[in-house]
Amino acid sequence: MEPLQRLLASIGAVALRVLAAAGRMGLFTVAAISHCVRPPIYFRLVLRQLVDIGYYSLPVVGLTALFTGMVLALQTYTGFSSFAAESAVPSVVLLSVTRELGPVIAGLMVAGRIGAAIAAELGTMRVTDQIDALTTLSTNPFKYLVVPRLVAGTIAMPLLVLIADIIGVFGGFLVGSYRLRFNPAAYVQRTVDYMQTNDVVAGVVKAAVFGFVIALMGCYFGYNSRGGAQGVGAATTYAVVSASILILLLDYALTALLFVGR
Amino acid sequence: MTRPSKISVRGLRKSFGRKVVLDGLDFDIDVGESVVVIGGSGSGKSVLAKCILGLMQPDAGTIAIDGEEVTRLSSGERERVMRKFGMLFQSAALFDSLPVWENVAFGLIQGHGAGRAEAKETAIEKLASVGLGPDVGELRPSELSGGMQKRVALARAICHEPEIIIFDEPTTGLDPIMSDVINDLIVACVQKLGASAMSITHDMASARKIANRIAMIYRGRIIWSGTTAEIDSSGNEFVEQFIHGRAEGPIKMEVRAT
Numbered sequence: 403m404e405p406l407q408r409l410l411a412s413i414g415a416v417a418l419r420v421l422a423a424a425g426r427m428g429l430f431t432v433a434a435i436s437h438c439v440r441p442p443i444y445f446r447l448v449l450r451q452l453v454d455i456g457y458y459s460l461p462v463v464g465l466t467a468l469f470t471g472m473v474l475a476l477q478t479y480t481g482f483s484s485f486a487a488e489s490a491v492p493s494v495v496l497l498s499v500t501r502e503l504g505p506v507i508a509g510l511m512v513a514g515r516i517g518a519a520i521a522a523e524l525g526t527m528r529v530t531d532q533i534d535a536l537t538t539l540s541t542n543p544f545k546y547l548v549v550p551r552l553v554a555g556t557i558a559m560p561l562l563v564l565i566a567d568i569i570g571v572f573g574g575f576l577v578g579s580y581r582l583r584f585n586p587a588a589y590v591q592r593t594v595d596y597m598q599t600n601d602v603v604a605g606v607v608k609a610a611v612f613g614f615v616i617a618l619m620g621c622y623f624g625y626n627s628r629g630g631a632q633g634v635g636a637a638t639t640y641a642v643v644s645a646s647i648l649i650l651l652l653d654y655a656l657t658a659l660l661f662v663g664r
Numbered sequence: 665m666t667r668p669s670k671i672s673v674r675g676l677r678k679s680f681g682r683k684v685v686l687d688g689l690d691f692d693i694d695v696g697e698s699v700v701v702i703g704g705s706g707s708g709k710s711v712l713a714k715c716i717l718g719l720m721q722p723d724a725g726t727i728a729i730d731g732e733e734v735t736r737l738s739s740g741e742r743e744r745v746m747r748k749f750g751m752l753f754q755s756a757a758l759f760d761s762l763p764v765w766e767n768v769a770f771g772l773i774q775g776h777g778a779g780r781a782e783a784k785e786t787a788i789e790k791l792a793s794v795g796l797g798p799d800v801g802e803l804r805p806s807e808l809s810g811g812m813q814k815r816v817a818l819a820r821a822i823c824h825e826p827e828i829i830i831f832d833e834p835t836t837g838l839d840p841i842m843s844d845v846i847n848d849l850i851v852a853c854v855q856k857l858g859a860s861a862m863s864i865t866h867d868m869a870s871a872r873k874i875a876n877r878i879a880m881i882y883r884g885r886i887i888w889s890g891t892t893a894e895i896d897s898s899g900n901e902f903v904e905q906f907i908h909g910r911a912e913g914p915i916k917m918e919v920r921a922t
Contacts, residue, residue: 523761531757534719538751539820540743540775 430622434552437544447550455516455551455617456558460565462515463508467566470503471495471573479582491582492592495574500601501661504567505559506653509612512559513645517620520551521641524624525634533625548625551617559613560606567605604660611656612649619645669728670695670828670860671716676725677884678711685711686722687884693828698854698861700871702906703881704915709864710754712881713830716862717751718742729828747775750826750859754833756817758805764816765791765801771824790819793856794849811842815849822853829854831863835870847873868907880906882915 478494524547527533536543571593579586619641627637673691677684685708693699703709714720716727718734727735734745750771758767766773768790769783778786788798794815805813814834821829834850835843847870854861854874863874871878872892879889880903888900895907905913 527759531753531755532759534714534717535751535753535757535759537719538717538746538749539771539824540746541770542739542743546774 426626427622430625431618434544434548434618434621437542437549438552442545443553444546444550447546448553451550451554452558454519455512455554455613456561459512459515459558459562463511463562463566464569466507466511467499467504467570468573470507471499471570471575472577474498474503474570475574475577475582479578488582489592491578491584492574492589493596495578496571496593496596497601499570499574500567500597500605502605502653502657504563504570505605505608505612506649508559508563508566508609509616509649509653510646512562512613513616513619513642513649516555517616517641517645518638520617520620521624521627521638522634524621525627525637528625528627529630529633543625548621551621552614555613555617556610557613559609559616563605563609564602567602604656607660608653608656611652615648615652616645619648669693670697670730671862672726672728672731673712673716674726674728676712676715676727677723678708678715678720679723685884686715686725688725689881689885691879691886693860693862696858696860698851698863698874698876700863700865700875700878701881702866702868702871702878704866704906707881708884709881710832713751713832713862713864717749717830718746743775747824748827750821750824750829752814752817752821752829752831752834754836756805756810756813758813758816758820760805762805763801764803764805764808767805767816768801768819768823770820776824787819787823790823791816793822793853794819795845811838811845814838814842814846818846818849818853822857822859825857827859829857829859829861831861831865831874833865833867834863835865835867840869843867843870844873850874866906868909 474495475491478491479488482488482490482494524533527547533543533547536546575586575589575593578584578589623637623641623644624634627633669692671691671693673689676686676689676691678686689708689712691712701709701712711720715722715735718737722735725735726733729745729748732745734742737745758764759770762770765784765787769778769780769787772778772783772786773780784801788801791798791801796812796815796819800808800812800816805816808816818834821831831850834846838846850861850863851874853859861874863871865871865874872895875892877889877891878895879886880900881887882902888898888903890898895903898904901914905915
């Protein structure tokens with residue numbers, strides 16, 4: 403084969419692989435969603451996943467939100483003080499945290515924590531025949547494994563983000579009032595003045611989408627993992643990487659839709 | 665044939681890429697019969713079992729369970745047919761997130777909608793029938809030895825009293841004594857349930873003990889089938905080579921993946 407031909411062939415092969423993977427992922431998503439709305443739903447398992455995904459993610463999400471709010475106040479202050487616009491610090495912190503940083507930072511942290519855990523657990527179940535064993539015991543693996551994680555992810559992330567919003571704004575307040583010498587009462591007043599339901603709701607909508615995507619990527623790569631320990635490791639990596647990338651892509655798309663479109 | 669077929673496989677084909685694994689395979693199991701499928705590694709035994717269980721979709725051919733064609737069932741219909749089956753996996757495939765008793769009772773609780781308390785009683789009973797005490801029920805599968813895991817897996821496979829049980833290499837990885845214990849348990853369980861059984865193995869001692877009938881699979885087809893007594897005088901050079909474990913003969917082991 404000519405070098406040029408070989409180059410084109412390899413580009414084509416990659417394109418085909420990407421399209422095939424996208425198709426498989428699409429089919430998996432459709433199947434998963436269709437099982438979400440058809441009984442039976444295992445509520446016990448949804449509850450257990452809610453505790454795993456929501457409750458146990460609180461410390462890590464809370465801590466990152468706190469420091470994000472703190473550093474945001476500090477950076478905004480150093481930047482804005484050169485225009486004598488320090489008074490904008492509370493509103494900048496509030497808007498950044500509720501609209502963007504709350505959902506995105508929480509999303510990325512949960513993708514690392516939960517996306518990886520889901521992919522590793524389902525992947526191990528796949529390579530040790532446990533998923534096949536479910537089928538032989540008249541239990542649909544989609545209903546038993548995938549649906550509870552998707553539902554719990556979609557419910558838990560908005561709640562986590564609400565808490566992250568509060569902690570993030572509080573972090574900004576801490577730095578603002580103790581380090582930057584804002585009047586605490588005035589800081590709180592400005593924050594309340596600039597608070598808009600739409601911003602918080604938009605952040606929560608983003609969080610729900612991110613939660614779904616994180617659980618979906620974990621389930622998809624775990625469910626389809628092949629080839630022992632190495633396969634499970636690869637599945638975990640793919641799940642976290644693709645969930646993180648999708649979060650950033652979807653964040654842009656949702657921002658364009660929710661804020662600019664209005 | 666006097667008895668009706670429990671499982672009837674016709675013209676089953678399955679390929680992975682260019683590699684043909686099942687090549688127009690015909691196979692029957694009668695009601696209450698225990699058939700052992702023997703054959704070398706990579707001869708298609710496990711794929712046959714997975715196709716029968718619906719874990720894999722064959723490329724062509726039919727599989728009838730009690731006369732009902734099952735290869736094109738919807739997932740709901742498939743679950744109904746699966747209730748007739750029990751499966752013992754080669755790796756035991758116990759759910760490591762659940763205690764042993766819940767593993768055994770899983771089919772009853774999830775598949776048959778039994779209450780947890782009632783299912784636990786049945787599970788303890790089944791554990792006793794494979795020689796494990798009720799205290800084992802509270803342990804995690806990872807705390808058990810290989811032989812105990814196989815026994816728990818056997819208890820799980822028979823707990824919902826299936827009509828057909830499939831054993832995938834039940835004795836692989838066990839010492840000869842534990843293998844014999846498992847063989848005895850399999851024979852006892854199958855007889856007690858009156859179930860039909862299909863076992864996959866390359867352990868001839870196990871095959872002789874479990875089987876009413878032995879079928880040999882080679883290159884994706886059943887090349888010989890006969891009663892256990894007949895296997896030593898099969899006159900089939902493939903079977904001869906296999907049961908005596910000779911490297912020389914008509915069977916060429918594929919050392920290299922093709």
